[in-house]
Amino acid sequence: MKKPLVPVKGASSSQGKKACEKDDLVKLLEKYFGYSEFRGKQLDAIQAVLSGRDCFCLMPTGGGKSMCYQIPALAKPGIVLVISPLIALMENQVSSLKSKGIRAEFLSSTQTARIKEKIHEDIDSGKPSVKLLYVTPELVATSGFSAKLTKLHNRGLVGLVAIDEAHCISTWSHDFRPSYRKLSSLRRQLPGVPILALTATAVPKVQTDVIASLSLHNPVVLKSSFNRPNIFYEVRYKDLLQDTYSDIANLLKSSGNVCSIIYCLERSTCDNLASFLSNQGISSAAYHAGLKSNLRTSVLEDWLSCKIQVVVATVAFG
Numbered sequence: 001m002k003k004p005l006v007p008v009k010g011a012s013s014s015q016g017k018k019a020c021e022k023d024d025l026v027k028l029l030e031k032y033f034g035y036s037e038f039r040g041k042q043l044d045a046i047q048a049v050l051s052g053r054d055c056f057c058l059m060p061t062g063g064g065k066s067m068c069y070q071i072p073a074l075a076k077p078g079i080v081l082v083i084s085p086l087i088a089l090m091e092n093q094v095s096s097l098k099s100k101g102i103r104a105e106f107l108s109s110t111q112t113a114r115i116k117e118k119i120h121e122d123i124d125s126g127k128p129s130v131k132l133l134y135v136t137p138e139l140v141a142t143s144g145f146s147a148k149l150t151k152l153h154n155r156g157l158v159g160l161v162a163i164d165e166a167h168c169i170s171t172w173s174h175d176f177r178p179s180y181r182k183l184s185s186l187r188r189q190l191p192g193v194p195i196l197a198l199t200a201t202a203v204p205k206v207q208t209d210v211i212a213s214l215s216l217h218n219p220v221v222l223k224s225s226f227n228r229p230n231i232f233y234e235v236r237y238k239d240l241l242q243d244t245y246s247d248i249a250n251l252l253k254s255s256g257n258v259c260s261i262i263y264c265l266e267r268s269t270c271d272n273l274a275s276f277l278s279n280q281g282i283s284s285a286a287y288h289a290g291l292k293s294n295l296r297t298s299v300l301e302d303w304l305s306c307k308i309q310v311v312v313a314t315v316a317f318g
């Protein structure tokens, strides 16, 4: 038997039913993203939220989590609110969605007042054109934005809340962020709106904590395999190497002109290794929380567009 459809005001139930059909969802995937089939648990997650269920989705990095809320945004009326901790990644997703003709926006401190004003005008208009609105957890916690959300919800315009990096809400997680704790009020604030919690890192204790903290109601729990046959692992012991930096440079040179990320524990190591590699003729840049935000954004953009080959980063890179 089909589950009840999402009670989004303004959406007729026939629209909702149609939105859940696999063939229609694949058509959207093909039309907007050029892919012919869903990967792993994507379709299950999409159908779960489109049928009004909460969903906890554990997928490896690069597994395609964002499709689990991007397709619902195209399949149903209302706005999908995407909560994400990294402004650079929000910017990147929004510009990629816009290039596909999908109406997406983000709100952050990095934007000009004029741009923010335009987005707010659209949201307040009663008939917003935006389909995906990316925000930080900090913004969601502000009284101004919270009031705006309640208003949108009262008009039946919030279709789904997607919480990226959902493990950050758990104090048991290595990545706990106090700003995520405030998201626990969303369930009360937006009754009837499905919540999709997405993460690539959730041990059972964290998973239980995420589900409880967000008050997910009888969620569909989806876990994809973390075995990625296209990834090759090799361990080299530092103590056995004569010179670690030279070894890394040689490895990069022998691999051709491939894009790479090198993770380091300390910011100073990122700076030193990036300048060593640059001196070796390998275009590299450091990325860590000690750098100004505009520099971090330009490093990310240059790396994504292959202007630089190697980013030497701390976990601030995400």
Ligand SMILES: Nc1ncnc2c1ncn2[C@@H]1O[C@H](COP(=O)(O)OP(=O)(O)OP(=O)(O)O)[C@@H](O)[C@H]1O
Pocket: 035, 036, 037, 038, 039, 042, 059, 060, 061, 062, 063, 064, 065, 066, 067, 200
């Ligand atoms: N069904 C699909 N078929 C082919 N490629 C896909 C499919 N779904 C997503 N992808 C591609 O997989 C890549 C990774 O997707 P995405 O960025 O959503 O992963 P993610 O799980 O959010 O990763 P991260 O944990 O790094 O945020 C993207 O290039 C995306 O276009």
